[in-house]
Amino acid sequence: MKKLLLFLFIIIFFKVSAQEDAWVFLKDKPNAITFLNNPLTMLSQRALDRRSKLVISLDSIDVPVDETYYNQLKNETSITVLAKSKWLNAVHIQGEVEDINDLLSTYNFIKSIEFANKSLNTSGKSNSKSKRIVSNHHHKFSEIETDFNYGSADNQIKMLKGEYLHEQGLTGDNQIIAIIDAGFPNVNTLDAFQRIRDNNQILGGYNFADRNTDFYTRSSHGTHVLSSIAGYIENEFVGTAPDAKFYLFITEIAETETVLEESLWVEAAERADSLGVDVINTSLGYTTYDNPDHSHTYADMDGKTTFISRGAEIGVSRGLLLVNAAGNSGNSSWKYIGAPADAPSVITVGAVNASEEIAAFSSFGPTSDGRIKPEILGQGQNPALIDYQTDEIKTSSSGTSFSSPIMTGLIACLNGNEGFILKSSGKSNSSTDNFNTFLKQAVYESADKYNNPLDQYGYGIPNFEVAFNNYNSFFNFGGSELKSLIIYPNPIKDEFIISVEDAILNEFTIQIFSVLGKKVLEKINSNSQTVNISFLESGIYILKISKDNQHKSLKLIKN
Incomplete structure (x- = not known):
């Protein structure tokens, strides 16, 4: 009997271990014209207004995945459908390799299949051409222990001259920020978030990890991240964009490390776009997975290989400003930034300490194709945060996870300046203007090493007073x-x-x-x-x- 049980266990084990993740890319969107003629079936009015302001026209990328195609795959008993992306016109599935490959001959609407295990793909990059760098970190968002009165947040804001934006009345009040993270427990109860609750600044959210609407749950990481932007304790702590509005999205499954999280992130970014979000902060990054066959190599950090970075680039093309943590691998064997921080259009943020010295853990650039990353730096070593349990200010956690949202808040404040520009000049936007491009350039040019960027430092620490004036000069x-x-x-x-x-x-x-x-x-x-x-x-x-x-x-x- 014991031998039989052992035999059955071995069969079940190999059956489970044979499961692979793959993206099924679809050929078309048959109902594209119908959706494009009825844009409110795809995007909110605020999203459409943002597109109009930025002179970004709608196209087939905005059209949802065809429901008929999706349902046929969903009903396929040999595979499991886990996620989908309209931007990439793809469905994330899981199943045995043979069953997944059989889909190509079964359904004529499938364009191609891409396995997370690159050795199973018949085309594309060969892992033999690039050395796999093994990282010794597991969770990409791990916290490393170590005319407002800004209190404890004074240094991390004034280092960037963020107070100058606030003095100009730019506090994020006309901006919507999406936080894509691992969880937001106690945001609905902590005193530090009472101000944004009372002012109805939390517009909603979604838990993609569990497929439900409870986003005040899971890892406390997102709560700490949000506090950098939105926390407020009178005379003791102020976030960098205290008057912004927020959507809170959970895509990270903290207890595991799987490639599914890349697809969930793309779904969340698509949701943010459809809701008219202006800026997204992501204090996550992807390099290695529990299944080592799914892990990325440094060669993959070229901004166009990973599923998440491809999605990020499309997000920017839709008019979103994407800000991403560089990662905490500076001291590890991996060393480099992760995805989607490698995407060309993403604003990637590294970390310094309170004395403006580079934090040793802050991940290095450049990208594998030689681009400067990270672009800019903020305080990520021992910044002030709101503790998710005690509601008290703490300075014992470090990581680019926190320099990124500190920067996100100020970028949102600066982005709100476009309304002042248009109002004061009487000028409306036209196809000759690109607010987002000008904004990023203004911020980068304001940084202290813009003319001499370094692999870990990028362009350096920006000065938002200079960036404000540079940005205005474009208009x-x-x-x-x-x-x-x-x-x-x-x-x-x-x-x-x-x-x-x-x-x-x-x-x-x-x-x-x-x-x-x-x-x-x-x-x-x-x-x-x-x-x-x-x-x-x-x-x-x-x-x-x-x-x-x-x-x-x-x-x-x-x-």
Whole structure:
């Protein structure tokens, strides 16, 4: 009998262990036109208004996964459906390898299948080409013990000149922030969150980990993260965006480490987008998993390989500002940032201590394709937080998990400045403007090592007073000389001409930025009005022209 039980155990064990995770990518969205003609079936009015402001048109990416396709997979007895993504038009499933592969021949609406275990894929990167770096950390969000009166939060805000934004009346009151994290216990009861509860600043949330609406549960990590932005104890503690509104999403399953969490994050980001969220903070990162066959290599940190980073890039293209912790692997064998911090358009935040010295645990860049990461730094070593049990201020926890939300709050405050710009100038947004690109560039340029970035330091510690002035300068059209300035032709093959009606423009500065905020050209034009950009790759760029205290920004299309 014992032998029989052992035999059955072995069979069951191998049956369970044979389960694999995979993403099924679908060919199309048959009802796309119907949804696009009825946008409120996909997005809230606030989301549509945000798209209009940013001049981002709706397209098939916004259309939900086809319900008929999804239901057929859901009803397939040989697999289990775990998640789905409209942005990537994909369904996350689990099953045996043979059963998953059989889906390709069974359903003609399947475009391709991608296994989390890359060795099972017939195409794509080969793990033999890159050394797998084994990390000794397990939970990516682990806390390392070690005209407001800001109290205990004074240093972490003033280090970044965040008080300057607050003095300008920018406290996040017209911004919605989504926190994607591991849990928010006691946010509904702690005194430190009484202010945002009384002011109805918590708009809702969802627990993707358990598929229910109870988001005041699970890990306390999210509570501590939220306190950095929204906590308030009079004369003792103030978060960086005390008047912002919030959605709280749980995607992290703290007791395990599985690739499903990447799909849940993408689902949450899609939900945030549909609700009209402006900024997302993620104090999570993904490198290694309980199943080592699913773990990523450093080569995967290229911003376009992992499922979560692909989703993050789409999120930014929808108009979201994404802020992500760099990770706490600086002292480990992994060392580098994780996903989605590797995504090009994500604002990745590393950590310093109270004396503005780099925290040893803060993860390194660059990305595997050579891009600067992290971009900026905030206080992540022993910052002030609200304890989720005692409601008291504590400074015993460290991690980029906290420098990220501190930064998120100030970015949201700065993002709220666009309303002031439009109101004061009487100007509405047009296709020549890209608020998010300008904002990121303004923040990066304000950092103390912008001209000499380092692998762990990135561009360094930003100064939000400088960033505020830089950001405003992108929209300063007060000068008469630049008011009538145009460029032609546009789209551009090799050269374009700068023309000013009834005037000759001398001694002006030209800067050109990529849509990711990287400066690709800076020059002073003294005589010629012709600018050669034949060296640039095809794509969209932002041209900024400055003369004295006048500035004008235009969109360039390079063919």
